[in-house]
Amino acid sequence: MAQFDLNDDSVVVIIGSGAGGGTLGNELAQKGVKVVCLEAGKRLTLADITNGGEMFAKISWLDPREGSGDLDPNFPAWICKTVGGTTVHWAAASLRIQPHEFKALTTYGRVQGANLDDWPISYEDLAPYYDLAEDKMGVTGTNGIPRLPGNNNYHVLAAGAKKVGYTDYHTGNMAINSQVRDGRPACRQIGFCMSGCAIGAKWSTLYTEVPKAEATGNYELRPESMVIRINHDASGKVTGVVYADANGVMHEQKARIVAVAGNSIESPRLLLNSASSMYPDGLANSSGQVGRNYMPHLTGAVYAVMPGEVNLHRGTQMAGIIRDESRFDAKRGFAAGYELETLPAFGLPGYPAYAKPGGWGREYARDIEAYRNVAGLWIVGEDMPQEINRVTLSTKQKDRFGMPVAHVHKQDHPNDKAMREHAWKQSTALYESLGARKVYTRMPFSSTHNLGTNRQSSDASSGVCNGFGQTHDIANLFISDGSQFTTSAAENPTLTIVALAIRQAEYIAGEMSRGTI
Helix, strand or coil: CCCCCCCCCCCEEEECCCHHHHHHHHHHHHCCCCEEEECCCECCCHHHCCCCCCHHHHHECCCCCEEEECCCCCCCECCECECCHHHCCCCCECCCCCHHHHHHHHHHCCCCCCCCCCCCCCHHHHHHHHHHHHHHHCCCCCCCCCCCCCCHHHHHHHHHHHHHCCCCEECCCECECCCCECCECCCCCCCCHHHCCCCCCECCCCCCHHHHHHHCCCEEEECCCEEEEEEECCCCCEEEEEEECCCCCEEEEECCEEEECCHHHHHHHHHHHCCCCCCCCCCCCCCCCCCECCECCEEEEEEEECCCCCCCCCCCCCCCEECHHHCCCHHHCCCCCEEEEECCCCHHHHHHHHHCCCCCCHHHHHHHHCHHHEEEEEEEECCCCCCCCEEEEEEEEECCCCCEEEEEEECCCHHHHHHHHHHHHHHHHHHHCCCCCEEEEECCCCECCCECCCCECCCCCCCCECCCCEECCCCCEEECCHHHCCCCCCCCCHHHHHHHHHHHHHHHHHHHHHCCC
């Protein structure tokens, strides 16, 4: 494994090792670029991954954080603090953003109260990198890779979809091996995808991108390295980062380029905490958009007690999708669209608490007894970017290094509410068409689809970075995670984050060779 000197200012420093940072690091290392990746969390192995709720404590970002609006005040979002980031936890649904969703403002028109904009790139710009990402990740339903088999929860979803007239449904485009591939086994339908895949069938940068990067000799991973601040020189160019190691000792790593890939909460927090006399409002924030337009996707859930056994806890957790509602159709009464995806119940103990929180009595007991008969789905829709939905620095709490923690505010736009109501109605009809005894609709839980807050824009006054994730204000500072999303679209975001990282690596390597950054 490579080891680079703290004073080596020729390296690219990447902050975070998840879908964006982990992919970017490997892509650059393969091109001969020297990379130092600073990851706040620990490095786990497959042997550390277990099937069950104890993984939550192993991988979650449990440092203090504040929430307001519609969010839990103490746990506004679920992201991971570990090598591999949220790719350890994710369910692996891998969908392309649709062409019209890159042009949200043009397609939907101005929506009152929303801060819509078109992406500075098009679907056509990203399509070749989607091809590369799907091949890298082994996405089922692409490149001749068979789709995963459907579990009973999917079969219920598919039967209901057919009954109500949907036509675009299948077991999804999943970054989970349906056959042996890339030195990793095929899925064994263990059923604990979101705890982490104990056999490595699911794509995660933990055991794909990071080891491949290390094998080049151009990449050094430093786990348990929490970045506190990004430094810059008198010209405004970034020069390195200050980070705390596992023992709390501070170090400064010099850098030629810094790429921020800490997710849509920690990335803007770091930029804001790096304020200086030259950048009093934080780095890359001349537009005032750093931290704004937080989009954790429009979500919700539906559970139904079916006439027969379903056993939704068995099999791949989210290998099932209905895409008919992801189109834009203004006649439905809202802009944008949504997906319907199979959802696990997080085990018997979690089912009653989530499906009917605070329940009690005989009817509640009957619902618990009917656990084997429960089917469920998750709603994933495009939420409207709003400037009021944002990440700011807490005025009350600081972390153990004395830095203000993130305060996250999110409240639904009327368009979000209308979309959720429509999705609940359609999902209820789907299950009732099959004779469901009871249907529960549930509001969102802490999101793992955290998007926006450092968005791409054509105009420097309306966003933070350009179409390559390069910040408008500082040429050698990049955004390399989901925070660069201009709009959220309806699709699970990881495939797009990976495609953007591949494209960004090509751009960075090219600019470095030309000496422009």
